[in-house]
Structure formats: structure tokens, C-alpha cells
Amino acid sequence: MNDVLLQEVFSQxxxxxxxxxxxxxxxxxxxxxxxNPLTYIAAGLMYTYQNVISEQISANCNYQxxxxxxxxxxxxxxxxxxxxLLGLNQLSQCIPNIQEEHCEHVISEQNKVINVIE
Amino acid sequence: MLLNSRIIYCWIVCMFMVKTTFTxxxxxxxxxxxxxQLKNEHWTYLNEVKIRQDSLExxxxxxxxxxxxxxxxxxxxxxxxxxxxxxxxxxxxACLHFLKTNxxxxxxxxxxxxxxxxxxxxxxxxxxxxxxxxxxxxDVDISQIPEQLQKDMNSYKKADKKKPILASTLSAIxxxxxxxxxxxxxxxxxxxxALGLMAFQTVExxxxxxxxxxxxxxxxxxxxxxxxxxxxxxxxxxxxxKTETKNQxxxxxxxxxxxxxxxxxx
Numbered sequence: 026m027n028d029v030l031l032q033e034v035f036s037q038x039x040x041x042x043x044x045x046x047x048x049x050x051x052x053x054x055x056x057x058x059x060x061n062p063l064t065y066i067a068a069g070l071m072y073t074y075q076n077v078i079s080e081q082i083s084a085n086c087n088y089q090x091x092x093x094x095x096x097x098x099x100x101x102x103x104x105x106x107x108x109x110l111l112g113l114n115q116l117s118q119c120i121p122n123i124q125e126e127h128c129e130h131v132i133s134e135q136n137k138v139i140n141v142i143e
Numbered sequence: 144m145l146l147n148s149r150i151i152y153c154w155i156v157c158m159f160m161v162k163t164t165f166t167x168x169x170x171x172x173x174x175x176x177x178x179x180q181l182k183n184e185h186w187t188y189l190n191e192v193k194i195r196q197d198s199l200e201x202x203x204x205x206x207x208x209x210x211x212x213x214x215x216x217x218x219x220x221x222x223x224x225x226x227x228x229x230x231x232x233x234x235x236x237a238c239l240h241f242l243k244t245n246x247x248x249x250x251x252x253x254x255x256x257x258x259x260x261x262x263x264x265x266x267x268x269x270x271x272x273x274x275x276x277x278x279x280x281x282d283v284d285i286s287q288i289p290e291q292l293q294k295d296m297n298s299y300k301k302a303d304k305k306k307p308i309l310a311s312t313l314s315a316i317x318x319x320x321x322x323x324x325x326x327x328x329x330x331x332x333x334x335x336x337a338l339g340l341m342a343f344q345t346v347e348x349x350x351x352x353x354x355x356x357x358x359x360x361x362x363x364x365x366x367x368x369x370x371x372x373x374x375x376x377x378x379x380x381x382x383x384x385k386t387e388t389k390n391q392x393x394x395x396x397x398x399x400x401x402x403x404x405x406x407x408x409x
Contacts, residue, residue, distance in 0.1 A: 130391050
């Protein structure tokens with residue numbers, strides 16, 4: 026009974042479940058991508074930020090796919106140069122109330138901008 | 144007498160044969176399953192019932208339409224084309240669904256509809272027109288569009304006129320100006336201030352510390368990265384804005400027409 030009560034009272038304060046993030050997804054990639062050390066450095070920086078810094082500063086991104094995750098996925102998809110540029114582009118747009126400059130259908134229920142890697 | 148009993152036996156045998164080959168589908172039961180969102184039961188019933196192949200595909204198409212499985216819907220629709228095409232309400236609901244679906248299936252669907260649409264299906268005409276308008280927004284006469292959708296059409300027309308190359312060029316001249324050109328005022332302000340500060344920092348490092356100092360290189364590197372991002376990013380932003388306003392127009396059109404004719408799937 027006590028457990029149920031405790032669960033009911035404190036459930037709202039539970040921390041969100043930590044998502045299992047990978048360093049890089051190397052499936053179906055070219056050998057040039059797999060052997061490029063700069064790709065690993067860039068993805069490693071993002072990975073370190075996500076697992077160490079982001080939690081410490083309780084970062085709250087305005088985008089559904091957070092800026093670091095978006096950069097990592099763009100690097101995976103487009104390569105280092107274009108991926109980094111697209112990531113930086115999102116980062117420079119991640120400002121308070123950016124939702125006002127987007128259409129209604131790209132705003133999620135959590136008031137975050139739905140961004141898709143096309 | 145003997146002949147009569149033989150005929151009766153033959154009838155009984157024939158009835159059993161017919162019974163095992165085709166059964167009558169219970170549309171009332173399907174309506175009940177659909178209304179109560181009993182997805183698994185609905186699918187099991189469709190797989191168990193033995194009816195003609197085109198009828199079965201027709202019901203499967205409706206099932207996939209309800210649960211928004213576009214590729215399977217199109218597959219079943221192709222197999223039950225004649226039957227599905229006679230069902231105006233299902234056709235109308237499918238048009239409304241694809242109007243707000245942002246995928247290649249939308250092009251496929253409206254491609255089929257535009258080829259085969261008859262003059263009698265007058266309910267479909269405004270929806271198909273909306274899709275056509277979204278493809279060629281420049282030619283649209285705004286007075287032909289319902290009043291509730293004119294605002295969305297105007298913003299789509301405005302976004303469609305913007306050229307990505309021009310936006311990039313403007314951003315290269317003054318950082319963030321391309322964003323102002325496509326209508327993102329906040330991003331313009333942020334980029335102008337951020338890049339201005341970075342440029343100021345780089346110049347200061349250059350004058351005080353010299354060209355070869357590591358801090359100057361770091362400052363210059365940051366400034367260069369964000370400056371190039373500002374030029375390249377606005378190119379993609381212009382295209383994204385175009386798609387975004389187009390989809391918003393089509394979603395609102397779909398919502399508007401679903402309120403005009405309130406059709407039921409079953």
C-alpha cells in the first residue's frame with residue numbers, strides 16, 4: 026500500500042528514462058566513411074557532449090531531434106562537412122520561441138519543432 | 144419419385160459446395176469492428192472470411208485506409224479498383240487522407256485519381272483542385288479558394304517565390320539577411336548579433352595577439368564555420384520553408400473538406 030502511495034506521489038518527479046545512444050551507425054556505409062578519423066572525432070565529441078555535458082547543464086533543445094543528435098545523424102548520412110554545416114545551422118536556430126516562426130503542423134505536443142533528416 | 148430424390152441430393156451437395164467456396168461477408172460486423180477500433184479482430188476476420196478476391200481486397204483497402212498503412216492500401220486499391228471506385232465515400236476519405244500525407248504515396252494516389260476521375264464524382268473535384276494548386280501555386284487565382292484557406296495559400300505562394308540562391312547571396316553580404324528574406328526575423332537577429340560578435344572578437348585577436356596566435360586561429364575558425372553555415376543553411380531553409388507551408392496548406396485543406404462532407408468509411 027505504501028509503495029503504491031509513494032509511486033503515485035513521486036511518479037511526477039521521476040527522471041526520464043535515459044535513451045541508449047550509439048556513437049555512430051556504420052551499417053551500409055562506404056569504407057571511406059568507416060576509415061575517416063575526423064568522422065569519429067566529430068561523432069565522439071557529440072557523444073561526449075550528450076553523455077556528460079548535456080545532463081549536467083540540463084539542456085533543453087527546442088527541436089524534437091536535439092541539435093547534437095541531429096548533427097550526429099547528419100554526419101552519418103551526408104558525411105562530415107555537410108553534416109556539420111547542417112548541425113551548426115540547426116544549432117544557430119535553436120533560440121527561445123523559435124516555434125513561432127514555424128507552421129503549426131511541425132510543432133509537437135511537447136512544444137518542440139519536429140525536424141526530419143531528409 | 145426416384146428422380147426427385149436424386150435431384151434433392153444433388154441440390155444438397157451443390158449447396159454444401161457453394162457454402163464451402165463463398166460466404167456472405169457481414170458488413171454490420173465489420174462496421175462494429177471498425178467503430179470500436181478492434182484492429183486485430185478486424186484483420187483476422189478479413190483473413191478468415193472466404194469471399195471473392197476483389198471484394199476481399201476492397202475490404203482490406205478500407206482496413207488499411209482506416210489504420211493509415213498507405214503502401215498496403217495502394218496495393219489493395221489496385222487489386223479492387225473497380226469496386227473501390229464506385230464507393231464515393233471511401234474514395235473521398237482516401238483523398239482527404241492523402242492530401243495531408245507528406246510522402247511519395249500522395250503523388251502516386253493523386254496521379255491515379257487524376258487519370259481516372261469522372262465528371263460525375265463532383266465531390267472529389269475541389270480536393271483534387273487543392274492538390275493541383277499546391278503543385279502550381281503561381282497560377283492560382285486566390286478568389287477560387289475557400290476563404291478559410293486563403294491565408295495559408297498566400298503564405299505558401301509567398302514562400303514559393305523565394306529563391307534559395309538569392310537567399311544565400313544575401314546571407315553572404317550581410318549575415319542572416321537571407322533568413323529575413325524568407326521571413327525568419329528571429330533567426331536573422333540572432334545570426335547578425337552572433338556573427339557580428341565573432342567577427343569583432345576575431346579582429347581584436349588579430350590586432351592584439353597577431354595572426355599566428357592559437358586564440359586568433361580558434362576565433363577565426365569559429366567565425367568561418369558559422370559564416371559558411373549561415374550561407375549554406377539558408378539555402379536548405381528556403382527549401383524547407385516551401386515544403387512546410389505547402390504541407391500546412393494541404394493539411395488545412397484536408398481538415399476543411401472533412402468538415403464540409405462528413406462521410407463515414409462504412
